[in-house]
Amino acid sequence: MYAELFSGLHSEPGRHLKKVFAEEYDELVLVRDITFNSMCEHHLLPFIGKAHVGYLPNGKIAGLSKLARVVEEVSKRPQVQERMTHTIADLLHHELDAKGVVVVLEAEHSCMTIRGVRKPGSITITSAVRGLFLTNQSSRAEVMSLINRK
Ligand SMILES: [Zn+2]
Secondary structure, eight states, X not given: OHHHHTTTTTXXXXXXXXXXXXXXXXXXXXXXXXXXXXXXXXXXXXEXXXXXXXXXXXXXXXXXXXXXXXXXXXXXXXXXXXXXXXXXXHHHHHHXXXXXXXXXXXXXXXXXXXXXXXXXXXXXEEEEEEEHHHHOHHHHHHHHHHHHOO
């Protein structure tokens, strides 16, 4: 079971982004609601949620499923949600040379719901922003509104 849950421990998720397609499209690409489950490395209890991954291409695009594969593989390690968010954002930024990257993760942490403070239903949201989204407020507002849209 642990071999499965930690199958991403020694892998290099960036390899999923090595195969790209040349494309002039330079508008937003966003894959929303990528479900994941990971393991909190402090308590060895699962945290389960959704990832939203967006980027602004720079002459090349990755297969959409590859974004989900990156999330999946990064989740299959002892993790903290904060680092998981950063790792995904940096992978996209570097491997795709993306002009901008936004990653938002929302998850429920068992270590907060079944023990300790015991607050079922509480959701932890983390976001990492790279490149153009750091300086361009309207682009950032657009992607955040698409992520938050019901
Ligand atoms: Zn924990």
